[in-house]
Amino acid sequence: MENRSQWGGSRLGFLMAAIGSAVGLGNIWRFPATAFENGGGAFFVPYLFALLTAGIPLLIMEYTIGHKYRSSSPRSFSKISKGMEWIGWWQVLISFVISTYYPVIIAWAIMYAYFSFGTQWGGDDPTSFFVGDFLNLADPGTFGFIVPAVMIPLIVVWVLVLFFLGRGVKKGIELANKIFIPTLFIVFLIIVIRAVTLPGAFEGLNAFFEPDWSRITEGKVWVAAYGQIFFSLSIAFAIMITYSSYLPKKSDITNNAFITGFANSSFELLAGIGVFAVLGFMAVQSSTPVEEVVKGGVGLAFMVFPEIISQMPASGFFGFLFFASLFLAGLSSMISISETYIAGLQEKFSISRGKAVTFGGGLAFIVSLFFANQGGLNLLDTVDYFINNYGVALAGLFEVVAIAWFARSLKDLQQHADSVSDIKLGIWWRICLGIITPAILGYMMLQNLKTDLS
Ligand code: PFF
Ligand code: NA
Numbered sequence: 001m002e003n004r005s006q007w008g009g010s011r012l013g014f015l016m017a018a019i020g021s022a023v024g025l026g027n028i029w030r031f032p033a034t035a036f037e038n039g040g041g042a043f044f045v046p047y048l049f050a051l052l053t054a055g056i057p058l059l060i061m062e063y064t065i066g067h068k069y070r071s072s073s074p075r076s077f078s079k080i081s082k083g084m085e086w087i088g089w090w091q092v093l094i095s096f097v098i099s100t101y102y103p104v105i106i107a108w109a110i111m112y113a114y115f116s117f118g119t120q121w122g123g124d125d126p127t128s129f130f131v132g133d134f135l136n137l138a139d140p141g142t143f144g145f146i147v148p149a150v151m152i153p154l155i156v157v158w159v160l161v162l163f164f165l166g167r168g169v170k171k172g173i174e175l176a177n178k179i180f181i182p183t184l185f186i187v188f189l190i191i192v193i194r195a196v197t198l199p200g201a202f203e204g205l206n207a208f209f210e211p212d213w214s215r216i217t218e219g220k221v222w223v224a225a226y227g228q229i230f231f232s233l234s235i236a237f238a239i240m241i242t243y244s245s246y247l248p249k250k251s252d253i254t255n256n257a258f259i260t261g262f263a264n265s266s267f268e269l270l271a272g273i274g275v276f277a278v279l280g281f282m283a284v285q286s287s288t289p290v291e292e293v294v295k296g297g298v299g300l301a302f303m304v305f306p307e308i309i310s311q312m313p314a315s316g317f318f319g320f321l322f323f324a325s326l327f328l329a330g331l332s333s334m335i336s337i338s339e340t341y342i343a344g345l346q347e348k349f350s351i352s353r354g355k356a357v358t359f360g361g362g363l364a365f366i367v368s369l370f371f372a373n374q375g376g377l378n379l380l381d382t383v384d385y386f387i388n389n390y391g392v393a394l395a396g397l398f399e400v401v402a403i404a405w406f407a408r409s410l411k412d413l414q415q416h417a418d419s420v421s422d423i424k425l426g427i428w429w430r431i432c433l434g435i436i437t438p439a440i441l442g443y444m445m446l447q448n449l450k451t452d453l454s
Helices: 012-022 025-037 041-069 073-080 082-118 151-166 169-196 201-209 213-217 219-232 239-244 253-285 297-309 315-348 353-369 374-406 410-420 427-453
Strands: none
Touching: 012 169, 012 239, 012 253, 012 315, 025 041, 025 201, 025 219, 025 253, 025 297, 025 315, 041 073, 041 213, 041 219, 041 239, 041 253, 041 374, 041 410, 041 427, 073 082, 073 239, 073 315, 073 374, 082 151, 082 239, 082 297, 082 315, 082 353, 082 374, 151 169, 151 315, 151 353, 169 201, 169 253, 169 315, 201 253, 219 253, 219 374, 219 427, 239 315, 253 297, 253 410, 297 315, 315 353, 374 410, 374 427, 410 427
8 A cells, every 4th residue: 555654753653652552451460460479579580581582572573574564464464475364364353352351441440530539449348349339330320221330431442442543543543642651651650659658668669579589490480471571562463563564664663662662661660669569558557468468450450459549648539540540551552452453454355444443443342342241350351361371372473483484584574674773683683583482482382271271
């Protein structure tokens, strides 16, 4: 396509969008718990190793593919080799599935942000998320008719997502991220500053950073580090290929990949500090060891945090900021996942962006309704588990093996990246992608299978 949409003139638009996709719930609720469970301070060694040997090299590869072939993921793969189009569709399918439950979590964040005004999220009763009036909120008193109340914010999320996607790359996606990401950063910084000045913060941080060096020889810890990096950088979801296909011809690919990688990790570290400072506060308040209050995922955000925040001064205010940051981080990631199939559909069927948004987004919207109730949470957990442990690992494995071993295009891609980038890629880049990454992903798959089958 000659007149392919592009990001605005400066590199900022693309970077904000890429960072917006990367920075998400994975940074806020996945990283802190994963690091803690895998050696605390010692986890930073495998984590940095994974960032440098797989995360950034893969990001460079995906950026180069998008930039070179200027197409969505399926079409980019088919341009590399006809038989590889399915790899792109596999990635798009994973993103589509995620985009059917991710908005439900964002909708919860909206409701909790709203509840913050009256600290009505169950206060010190963490069970309210499940059995109180929340997940099965079908209370006709609340809205006057019998629907799970989360439907309303869910529709708000979809209206926002489809609105920005419908407006296109520069006026929609770029604009949204240029607003959301700086706001997210400021809001989060306020929370972290408040968190580290709470009594008990020090104990929390101590528990977080205390290195358990004995763990570093465990394969499981390394798998966790690579898993976190893949998920956190939105790699193998077709996102980064799609986003980089909108880069202007003159763009420094390698530099952009390093900036995205380090920005995402910095945000992860910041979140780890914030979360553990708050957990330390809770531990001290209830005189329990920090280890016993650590949690990640939905439980951390919607049960543990509300409980802790309600014990803090100005709890409504900080509760609002916290859920607002979940909302901002989630929405920018949600936009990126959905853009993968918008772009894919547009190219495959030669339809307009508007039509692709209507059909693709409409279908995802309808499916998302099934997740928006109490039964939905279990379903969401299961789907999320399989997507993360098999879907993405497989997509990553297919991708690197296809590029490095079947198409043998690493040299080609390296040349392309070098032709536009200041930093030149060496043989290390091809070793990381041709050998290290496939070996790790293969090992990861086997480990996951072993755990699930036993
Ligand atoms: N990279 C995001 C995070 O760390 O939270 C998560 C994510 C976003 C995963 C978008 C997948 C995705 F398609
Ligand atoms: Na991330």
